[in-house]
Amino acid sequence: MRRSAGVLVIAVATAMLAVAACGGDDGGDADGPTIRIRGQDFSESVTIAEVYGQFLRGRGYDVELLTPAGFRTEAIDGLRNDEIDLIIDYIGGELTALAPDAAIDAADPDAIIATISPIHEAAGATVLDYSPAVDGDAFVVRGDSEARAISDVAGLGYVFGAAAACFERPQCFLGYTNPDIYGIEFADTVTIEFGPLLGEALAAGVVDAVVWNTTAPQIGVEGFRVLDDDRGLHPAQNIAPIISTAVLEAWGSGLRDALNELSASITTDDLVAWNIETDIELRESDDVAREWLETKGLLSQ
Amino acid sequence: MIAPLQAQNPIIRWSWFIDEWDQVQAALVQHLELTLLALGLGLLLSAALATVALRYERGAPPITAGAAAFYTIPSVALFGLLVPYTGLSRATAVLPLAGYTLLILITAIIDGFRSVPAEVREAASGMGMSPRRRVLTVELPLALPYIITGIRIATVSTVGLVTVAAIIGQGGLGRLILDGLRRAFWTPMTIGASLSILLALMLDLAIYRLGAAATPWTRRRGA
Amino acid sequence: MIPLPFAQAAVPRGIGLAEWLVDVDTWLGRDGILSSGLDTVTLCAAVMGTGMLIAVPSAALLAHSRRGELTATALVTLGRAVPTFAVAALLVPVALRRGWGFEPWPIFIALLLLALPPLYLNTYTAIRHVEGGVVDAARAMGIGERTLLLRVELALALSVIFTGIRVAAVQVVATEPIRAFLGGDGLGRYVRDGLGQNNDTLIIGGALLIAALAATTSVAVSVVERLVVPHGVRRLKQRTAARRGSVG
Numbered sequence: 001m002r003r004s005a006g007v008l009v010i011a012v013a014t015a016m017l018a019v020a021a022c023g024g025d026d027g028g029d030a031d032g033p034t035i036r037i038r039g040q041d042f043s044e045s046v047t048i049a050e051v052y053g054q055f056l057r058g059r060g061y062d063v064e065l066l067t068p069a070g071f072r073t074e075a076i077d078g079l080r081n082d083e084i085d086l087i088i089d090y091i092g093g094e095l096t097a098l099a100p101d102a103a104i105d106a107a108d109p110d111a112i113i114a115t116i117s118p119i120h121e122a123a124g125a126t127v128l129d130y131s132p133a134v135d136g137d138a139f140v141v142r143g144d145s146e147a148r149a150i151s152d153v154a155g156l157g158y159v160f161g162a163a164a165a166c167f168e169r170p171q172c173f174l175g176y177t178n179p180d181i182y183g184i185e186f187a188d189t190v191t192i193e194f195g196p197l198l199g200e201a202l203a204a205g206v207v208d209a210v211v212w213n214t215t216a217p218q219i220g221v222e223g224f225r226v227l228d229d230d231r232g233l234h235p236a237q238n239i240a241p242i243i244s245t246a247v248l249e250a251w252g253s254g255l256r257d258a259l260n261e262l263s264a265s266i267t268t269d270d271l272v273a274w275n276i277e278t279d280i281e282l283r284e285s286d287d288v289a290r291e292w293l294e295t296k297g298l299l300s301q
Numbered sequence: 302m303i304a305p306l307q308a309q310n311p312i313i314r315w316s317w318f319i320d321e322w323d324q325v326q327a328a329l330v331q332h333l334e335l336t337l338l339a340l341g342l343g344l345l346l347s348a349a350l351a352t353v354a355l356r357y358e359r360g361a362p363p364i365t366a367g368a369a370a371f372y373t374i375p376s377v378a379l380f381g382l383l384v385p386y387t388g389l390s391r392a393t394a395v396l397p398l399a400g401y402t403l404l405i406l407i408t409a410i411i412d413g414f415r416s417v418p419a420e421v422r423e424a425a426s427g428m429g430m431s432p433r434r435r436v437l438t439v440e441l442p443l444a445l446p447y448i449i450t451g452i453r454i455a456t457v458s459t460v461g462l463v464t465v466a467a468i469i470g471q472g473g474l475g476r477l478i479l480d481g482l483r484r485a486f487w488t489p490m491t492i493g494a495s496l497s498i499l500l501a502l503m504l505d506l507a508i509y510r511l512g513a514a515a516t517p518w519t520r521r522r523g524a
Numbered sequence: 525m526i527p528l529p530f531a532q533a534a535v536p537r538g539i540g541l542a543e544w545l546v547d548v549d550t551w552l553g554r555d556g557i558l559s560s561g562l563d564t565v566t567l568c569a570a571v572m573g574t575g576m577l578i579a580v581p582s583a584a585l586l587a588h589s590r591r592g593e594l595t596a597t598a599l600v601t602l603g604r605a606v607p608t609f610a611v612a613a614l615l616v617p618v619a620l621r622r623g624w625g626f627e628p629w630p631i632f633i634a635l636l637l638l639a640l641p642p643l644y645l646n647t648y649t650a651i652r653h654v655e656g657g658v659v660d661a662a663r664a665m666g667i668g669e670r671t672l673l674l675r676v677e678l679a680l681a682l683s684v685i686f687t688g689i690r691v692a693a694v695q696v697v698a699t700e701p702i703r704a705f706l707g708g709d710g711l712g713r714y715v716r717d718g719l720g721q722n723n724d725t726l727i728i729g730g731a732l733l734i735a736a737l738a739a740t741t742s743v744a745v746s747v748v749e750r751l752v753v754p755h756g757v758r759r760l761k762q763r764t765a766a767r768r769g770s771v772g
Contacts, residue, residue: 206620
């Protein structure tokens with residue numbers, strides 16, 4: 001008894017030492033601050049964070065990829081609280097978070113950038129060039145629905161499902177129900193965590209329509225339909241890196257050019273392909289990101 | 302219904318477990334780390350609060366009531382509330398987790414010391430022991446079985462609660478569960494949940510053994 | 525603003541806690557605190573009722589016949605270690621695919637697993653540790669096994685069993701809010717919406733309501749205990765509870 005207790009003490013102590021030893025970073029030939037990147041808590045954002053992180057590492061930058069966590073609020077707060085240095089976000093989402101009442105044409109990415117850039121700048125962050133890759137808001141119904149556009153839903157008495165955030169947004173639930181925009185009267189509403197549960201609920205018939213994202217791979221797999229946003233409610237949702245201005249300046253224009261080069265080479269089809277790999281083929285984001293960078297020749301510098 | 306998914310989405314896919322062992326190991330280490338930090342902090346706080354409660358008769362009810370009230374705050378809400386102040390940091394995870402151990406640990410410490418018979422205490426004082434020496438060499442050993450039972454319960458429930466800390470980016474086995482949830486991928490969920498149970502049982506056993514070794518005189522009475 | 529009676533009320537972000545709590549609309553209506561609270565209470569009551577029906581008789585019988593001591597403690601430790609949220613989350617897709625919808629089965633089963641260990645452990649240890657002399661005396665008086673269990677052992681154990689009920693009930697009430705994150709509502713809805721909409725008032729208000737309900741539950745169980753447990757038995761409680769490793 002006494003001996004086995006001793007063994008356990010040693011085991012626990014060893015484990016704690018191992019824990020302590022894991023703290024070091026991998027150094028590298030860096031001559032600037034470490035760039036801390038954190039993806040938001042859904043597959044596409046995790047893969048995007050891996051793509052940017054591995055790409056920068058390949059170019060010799062000192063990068064730390066943090067455990068994915070939270071969503072947009074935590075990402076923006078993290079940037080402002082100096083927890084992280086680089087986020088890659090969807091510009092339409094940024095607009096609704098930072099300037100929900102801005103009277104601009106939200107379908108125009110340049111108009112969005114012109115609105116959010118000064119806000120980020122004032123808080124010490126710089127919005128870099130947006131990518132052609134878009135992951136837009138999607139009003140999704142089952143394949144057997146008679147609706148083709150969102151306005152067709154008005155008389156159908158659908159049960160509507162979406163994440164909690166949607167219900168307070170003018171570009172989301174408030175826009176669908178607003179008589180001046182879509183004026184839909186839903187038969188009921190269900191709050192569902194953002195992610196695959198939306199598709200599960202739609203497939204099971206618990207709801208008839210959900211707000212998802214256009215690159216959700218289950219939409220194709222399940223034969224769901226994305227309805228046409230015929231009254232132009234949804235904002236443009238290109239992805240764009242937003243980086244701490246101090247870190248950007250410390251590294252000089254090389255970092256800006258590198259990030260802009262990468263953003264320009266990502267397409268919407270790439271996003272869909274990544275999501276199919278992570279969420280349907282169930283592969284890991286870091287492998288998916290590395291393979292994509294290798295195929296594009298973006299790792300071999 | 303999601304046939305193409307299910308075909309390759311068994312409850313556990315062992316090749317994933319092997320390929321992603323790095324990730325699993327890191328999660329296990331983070332989980333252990335968070336558990337030990339929370340327990341350590343919880344034990345320190347409980348010892349201090351229990352000391353106050355034991356010394357001042359009237360201090361006990363408010364202290365245990367406070368700890369009981371804390372226990373009823375849902376963990377998700379507490380993590381969410383702390384995020385604006387402490388960010389997605391380790392402190393945001395450890396402080397509530399330590400707080401949740403207080404009720405169990407304070408009760409155990411108080412019960413333990415109150416179980417020491419008055420005659421024993423008087424005898425020790427009668428032998429000329431200083432109060433400090435009496436507490437450390439006579440009362441503490443006698444209270445130890447209660448305290449160890451308390452630590453065991455606190456440990457097991459903390460290991461379970463640490464899975465929730467994944468929502469604030471602190472890793473651990475909850476990270477695997479969330480990852481699986483996010484992708485409707487069963488393997489990480491199953492592995493995360495099973496390892497969490499296994500870790501709880503092993504820590505429970507370890508503390509039980511340590512406790513038994515520390516209090517050899519209780520062995521005949523059983524646990 | 526929205527011409528629908530059921531529309532999810534988007535609570536303004538700047539609203540103060542007191543202001544939110546005194547607003548009549550916060551309490552009434554489909555999404556109001558009263559209806560959400562009733563949802564929570566109903567589910568928790570169903571869980572506790574089922575839990576007691578399963579745990580108390582089985583633990584009492586096993587303890588009476590002095591069987592299954594190791595199994596009991598092992599099962600209880602195992603039960604405590606099961607992460608409730610993971611269980612509920614694993615069950616949701618299963619329930620949806622079987623056409624059972626989001627509610628109530630996944631959350632019901634997960635909460636039941638949470639409630640069983642303290643109910644079972646406290647019943648088992650309390651009956652197992654009824655003084656041997658008392659049991660022998662009862663047997664010597666010619667009391668049948670059934671009466672012995674019901675009239676002597678169970679009566680003496682009642683106080684410790686109630687502690688188990690209180691612990692289980694408080695845990696169930698404080699954990700039930702995870703239901704809101706799995707397609708349901710209940711009191712957890714305010715915390716969920718607050719987190720999703722970045723509204724601290726809702727998070728704090730929701731957490732306060734849940735904590736208040738849990739505290740009320742604890743008091744309610746104690747009141748029932750006072751009414752049910754014979755006075756003479758009550759005094760035995762403290763000696764039996766903590767020493768035997770039951771939850772207290």
